[in-house]
Amino acid sequence: MTSVATDKAAAALGKLQAANDGRSEIEPLTDTWPELDEHTAYAIQKRLVVGQTKSEHTHISGLKLGLTSVAKQKQMSVGEPIYGLLIASRMIGEGDPLHVASLIHPKAEPEIAIVTGRDLQGPGVTPEHARAAIESASCAMEIIDSRYKDFRFTLTDVIADNTSAARHTISAYRVPVKDLDLRTLGVVFEKNGEVVTTAAGAAILGDPAVGLAWLANKVAEHGESIPAGTVVMTGALTDAIAIAPGDVVRVSIAQLGSLSLRCT
Ligand code: OOG
Ligand code: MG
Numbered sequence: 001m002t003s004v005a006t007d008k009a010a011a012a013l014g015k016l017q018a019a020n021d022g023r024s025e026i027e028p029l030t031d032t033w034p035e036l037d038e039h040t041a042y043a044i045q046k047r048l049v050v051g052q053t054k055s056e057h058t059h060i061s062g063l064k065l066g067l068t069s070v071a072k073q074k075q076m077s078v079g080e081p082i083y084g085l086l087i088a089s090r091m092i093g094e095g096d097p098l099h100v101a102s103l104i105h106p107k108a109e110p111e112i113a114i115v116t117g118r119d120l121q122g123p124g125v126t127p128e129h130a131r132a133a134i135e136s137a138s139c140a141m142e143i144i145d146s147r148y149k150d151f152r153f154t155l156t157d158v159i160a161d162n163t164s165a166a167r168h169t170i171s172a173y174r175v176p177v178k179d180l181d182l183r184t185l186g187v188v189f190e191k192n193g194e195v196v197t198t199a200a201g202a203a204i205l206g207d208p209a210v211g212l213a214w215l216a217n218k219v220a221e222h223g224e225s226i227p228a229g230t231v232v233m234t235g236a237l238t239d240a241i242a243i244a245p246g247d248v249v250r251v252s253i254a255q256l257g258s259l260s261l262r263c264t
Contacts, residue, residue, distance in 0.1 A: 005040060008033050009043065009044050009047075012036070012044055015029070016044070017048060017052075019147035020147055023102070023103065023104050025147065026147055027148070028157040029160060030153075030157050036156045036157070038155065039221075039222075041155075041157075042159055044159075045085065045161075046085070046222075048160070048161075048162055049084075049085045049087060052087060053088075056087075058088045058089035060086065060087060061086045062086040062230055063083055063084070063219075063230060063231070063232045064085070064086055064163060064165060064233040065081055065082070065083055065214070066082045066083065066084060066164070067080065068235030069199070069203040069204055069235060070203070071238050072109075072236045075240065076158070078153075078154070080155065081205070081218075082155065082158060083218055083219065084162045085162060086231065090165070090167050090168065091168055091169065092167050093169070094259065097261070097263065097264045098262070098263050098264070100244060100263050101245075103143070103145040103166055104145050104146075105145060105151070106143050106242075107143070107151075107240035107241055108142070108143055108249045109141065109142050109236035109237075109238065109241075110140075110189045110199070110237050111168075111233050111237060111251075112137055112138070112208055112253065113140035113170045113171075113232065113234070114177070114212065114231075114232050115138075115174065115229065115230070115232075116134060116226055116227075116228055120213075120225060120226040121220065122216040122217035122220030122221075123217050123220050125213045125220075127207060127213045128209075130209045130212035130216060131207070131212075133226075133228075134182075135176065136176050137174070137177050137180065137182060137208075138171045138172075138175065139170075139173070139251055139256040140168065140170040140171065140259065141168070141169050141259055142236065143167035143168065143261075144163075145166035145167075146164040147161050147164075170233075170259075171259045173257050175256055180255060182201040182209070183201045183207045183208075184200060185201040185256065186198070186200055187201070188251075188252045189237075189250070189251055190249065190250045190252075191243075191247060191250075193248075196238075197238035197239060197241075198238070200237075203238070204234050204235055212226075212232060244263065245263055245264055
């Protein structure tokens with residue numbers, strides 16, 4: 001990074017942190033910094049999250065994929081996957097409510113979370129390697145909350161904003177994937193007892209294992225690997241839906257069970 005880019009990155013970090021702390025929206029970084037590149041955006045993301053984990057005395061608890069389904073890529077007008085970092089203190093325990101006023105404009109999305117059982121070191125990780133590295137899968141939900149006004153962003157904006165990550169909840173029921181084909185698991189997403197969207201595991205790049213392989217190869221570009229035992233949220237299977245106090249959202253996934261979240 002040149003010193004000008006370093007200054008811009010520091011300013012961007014400050015803006016994102018303030019938006020997060022003050023629950024206030026900002027304009028996309030690229031409105032005034034169109035040359036923000038992917039590498040710099042991931043560097044900003046890392047610094048943002050490390051700063052947050054230090055100040056909140058917590059730690060990074062896993063990885064998340066984003067924009068891995070056609071539904072999400074279309075909804076957000078960004079045509080490629082991204083990854084972000086999960087923060088332990090942002091996890092909502094099963095059955096605990098989400099306090100909507102703690103966020104800016106939250107949306108809920110149904111996901112499959114996996115836990116790896118082997119180390120994955122890119123480059124060159126294939127979907128077959130990744131599939132063999134998935135130990136278990138669980139029903140999960142992510143609450144995204146872009147710090148950008150109206151969720152308007154480009155690829156690099158959303159990467160810098162830790163891919164809109166806000167809260168996540170993962171069922172404690174972990175199903176071994178040995179005899180499971182994640183592609184064919186049916187998904188039903190409900191709000192207040194009505195079905196809003198449906199999908200199948202294959203919505204994630206054809207197979208969540210393809211998403212995991214993409215992730216292993218992508219983090220390798222930043223000198224990182226995925227150690228055994230890593231929790232990975234594999235990305236929204238359908239469009240995200242806005243939530244408000246009083247809403248109850250529920251994800252049900254064949255073989256993996258279901259998970260509800262009450263919004264207060
Ligand atoms: C970006 C985050 C996308 C997913 O699962 O696709 C994401 C956004 O839509 O704001 O987490
Ligand atoms: Mg997500």
